[in-house]
Amino acid sequence: MKVFIAVSKKHARPVLDVVHTLKPRPRVLVVSYDEEVEALSKHYGYEFRYLRDNLEQLSSIQELQEYDMAILAQDEDSKNVAILKAIKQFAIPVIIVLLHNTNNRDFLANEGATYIINVDEFLYNNLYTLIYPDTWIELSPIAALPKFRIAMYRVLRRALFNIPVSEIMKVTGEHEPGVAVFCFSRFGNRISNDSALETGSYIVLAGFEEDVEKALKEIEKLFRKYEEVYARRYSDIIRLREYG
């Protein structure tokens, strides 16, 4: 297998680390605008070429026609696009590109990217999860499976309702059996079915996007049911106090 890698110093370590695990060992050509990448390439025994703001040199590497895979992991989408265009003529069958601005997905796909790894989305979603409790955050963690969806919910105010985990499992199991449901404590441990959701607990759904969407709605219905029960009970208490 022959792999072409165009990588910046920021992404060099993970990309080269992963490619290095391939068995049998592939033949790898690494190109970069950053000379710092050369040391790591040499460490792995890969051929390295330094890009000096001149992509014409890439177009002249005729042997790229024989390559099976290209990984483009620059710091900016514009650089990935420029390299993508320069290697287009070699018709490399699999081209994996790192995406930094979600809006540029179509642009990269039109230029010939086979798989797009969305760094932007990863950052956005994880920030949202940490900043916004009691909100569903959806992500597509696998570039090759864009319809595979994970939805995450961090419980904060709704922990008040003491909703048993078994109820969550029941509503999702009844309505969307194709969705895998997990509940974690704030420390990342699994919560057993006979426990209740607490402050900081996570609900995680995984499956096809439509199924996850439906399962998520079912859980929301359950939350609202508990909210109503809680509100009714609270107003009853106030009423009883007033009369008592």
Add this chain to the structure above:
Amino acid sequence: MLKTLKSETPHISLIGLTVGHMKKLKKLFRDSIFSERYIVFYGYSKSKIIEKVPTFYIDPPLIRGYAMRKAMEIARQPLVVLVNADSRCVDRSTIKRVIEDIELGKYKMFLAAPLTSKGFDRLYNNIVIPILKSVLGTQELAFPSYSIIVGPRKYLDVNENTLWSYEHLAALNILINDKSSIRIENNNCIDTVPDIFNGMEDLFIKSLARSIIRVSTRYGIIEKDFGEKLVEGLQ
């Protein structure tokens, strides 16, 4: 000349810069003399722009100079037409005439349809014009930015950053060697800088001044110490 161009392989990139106020440039973007066409969006918007032309989004947003530099990275053709897609001054016939002139070697770079505002003009005249006079002895670049920029990619692809007026750095590269090789048309039509940039004039003009000083120092037109003093004066 253009007729032969149409029948041969076209080799011109058309890039429209926008902050989201796209005017009617559809005819220009459909013209067959351009072998690649892109919209480069440098505004700030959470929603996507729906255009038939492929649209590239710039990060970080709101930096026109950076967007232009990145646009040059994307363009692969030897001749580049860079227009302000929000402009009401960009006209197709001018662009076709200019492409023909550049093909014939009449000049290397063309700038037209100033893009400015009162705030930009005032600061540009106070800060940049005196520097351009002392560095190049020229006042040709009378406005802080232009809506039409045409030239070979090798001249427009400048290895220097500035926040707004990238075309000045490209022009400077050419002007230093040959003052007659640039054509600037100032007065036909003037575009106004979008309101989104209100309050940023000082930031952008000082960035341009610093970039001009850096380029001039690099080319040995001004002494390094003098350049450093000029930059200090801008703080």
